[in-house]
Amino acid sequence: MDVTTLAEVTGNVNAIGYGLAATGPGIGLGILIGKTIEGMARQPEVAGQLRATMFLGVAFVEVLALLGLVAGFLFQ
Numbered sequence: 001m002d003v004t005t006l007a008e009v010t011g012n013v014n015a016i017g018y019g020l021a022a023t024g025p026g027i028g029l030g031i032l033i034g035k036t037i038e039g040m041a042r043q044p045e046v047a048g049q050l051r052a053t054m055f056l057g058v059a060f061v062e063v064l065a066l067l068g069l070v071a072g073f074l075f076q
Contacts (some may be wrong), residue, residue: 014072014073014075015072017068017072018068018069018072019075021062021065021067021068021069021071021072022033022065022068024064024068025061025062025064025065025068026065028061028064029058029061029062032054032057032058033054033058035051036051036053037074
């Protein structure tokens with residue numbers, strides 16, 4: 001592979017950046033929801049409190065994904 005082939009590779013680098021930025025919130029959501037379900041299975045009497053706290057956490061994690069999307073548009 002020569003240098004001209006590498007120079008011809010073009011595309012939107014912002015899409016790659018957002019893809020990388022979306023992996024963190026994706027992993028975070030998996031851990032958050034998994035641990036909440038585990039907590040509900042261990043103590044069903046606090047399921048309501050855990051669910052409310054989980055939804056608050058999901059909102060914060062989703063904000064991170066949206067910030068990654070906005071940053072991709074800002075740094076063009």
